[in-house]
Amino acid sequence: MVNQDRIHFGCAPIAWTNDDMPELGEKNSFEQCISEMALAQYTGTEIGNKYPKEPDVLKRYLEPRNLQVASAWFSSYLTTKPIDETIESFIEHRDFLHQMGAKVIVVSEQGHSIQKVDTPLFEEKPIFTDDEWDKLTHGLNTLGDLANEKGMNVVFHHHMGTGVQTTEEIDRLMQNTDPQKVFLLYDTGHLFLSGENLEDIYFKYQERIKHIHFKDIRGNIAKDVKENKDSFLTGVKKGVFTVPGDGAIDFKPIMKAIFESDYRGWIVVEAEQDPAKANPFEYAVKAKKYMDDIIPSGNPV
Ligand SMILES: O=C1C[C@@H](O)[C@H](O)[C@@H](O)C1=O
Numbered sequence: 495m496v497n498q499d500r501i502h503f504g505c506a507p508i509a510w511t512n513d514d515m516p517e518l519g520e521k522n523s524f525e526q527c528i529s530e531m532a533l534a535q536y537t538g539t540e541i542g543n544k545y546p547k548e549p550d551v552l553k554r555y556l557e558p559r560n561l562q563v564a565s566a567w568f569s570s571y572l573t574t575k576p577i578d579e580t581i582e583s584f585i586e587h588r589d590f591l592h593q594m595g596a597k598v599i600v601v602s603e604q605g606h607s608i609q610k611v612d613t614p615l616f617e618e619k620p621i622f623t624d625d626e627w628d629k630l631t632h633g634l635n636t637l638g639d640l641a642n643e644k645g646m647n648v649v650f651h652h653h654m655g656t657g658v659q660t661t662e663e664i665d666r667l668m669q670n671t672d673p674q675k676v677f678l679l680y681d682t683g684h685l686f687l688s689g690e691n692l693e694d695i696y697f698k699y700q701e702r703i704k705h706i707h708f709k710d711i712r713g714n715i716a717k718d719v720k721e722n723k724d725s726f727l728t729g730v731k732k733g734v735f736t737v738p739g740d741g742a743i744d745f746k747p748i749m750k751a752i753f754e755s756d757y758r759g760w761i762v763v764e765a766e767q768d769p770a771k772a773n774p775f776e777y778a779v780k781a782k783k784y785m786d787d788i789i790p791s792g793n794p795v
């Protein structure tokens with residue numbers, strides 16, 4: 495199978511409107527967002543808070559623009575709340591994504607997360623206890639079973655400011671979950687900002703990686719965020735994240751590794767920054783051009 499049939503490029507709405515900080519891009523409309531993604535030659539999207547909630551309505555907007563739903567974020571609280579609460583909201587989310595034709599469900603553990611809290615990102619990340627790790631890994635296996643019921647997969651999102659951020663934490667999560675039930679989302683921006691080795695992690699988990707987020711890091715701003723003890727969201731507002739090709743990450747070896755592996759699925763450009771400073775359409779176009787340029791030769795997309 496040629497790569498154009500197995501690897502697809504999507505774009506996340508977070509560059510137009512940021513669900514964590516609705517004041518960023520509040521005037522950008524849903525239709526502007528999806529029309530600009532399509533114009534920039536993406537064929538998939540994730541879901542933002544301005545998207546219609548009813549599958550039939552959303553399909554009516556996406557189909558004429560040749561956009562599919564790649565996935566959508568789900569916050570689990572397996573370490574801090576009764577599992578039944580997570581299961582109930584997960585099933586609703588799973589069924590919506592299933593109706594939209596998505597194959598993977600992005601799950602991030604938000605128990606003790608400082609992602610949305612005004613706390614120094616590099617000093618205060620949570621560290622799970624052994625008991626919390628057990629709750630998390632057992633709970634994820636349960637969510638994995640629920641996803642598999644619909645022919646879908648859970649892809650776990652390691653994330654800055656959460657209990658699963660570093661290589662050691664990703665290793666522990668992968669080792670203690672069932673490889674048939676829990677897969678990995680590979681997010682370049684979070685790995686780089688955390689100081690992890692991107693290629694090592696790709697090679698180690700290539701069989702379990704079923705969804706990819708591409709974002710780049712502005713090195714000077716990352717340094718500033720660290721020195722100023724800024725929070726995650728302050729870092730975003732300062733512009734720590736940008737699109738692939740615009741920052742410090744070398745995406746060429748990563749793209750090569752992805753195309754030479756058996757990866758099938760989406761590469762979603764997900765670069766949250768202030769749309770008033772970084773025009774989302776211009777950055778989406780720039781990212782697509784950069785990615786097309788670095789696809790290893792012999793793999794037209
Ligand atoms: O996948 C993601 C979804 C966002 O809400 C999150 O904060 C971002 O950093 C991310 O990687």
Ligand SMILES: [Co+2]
Pocket residue numbers: 651681707764
């Ligand atoms: Co991400």
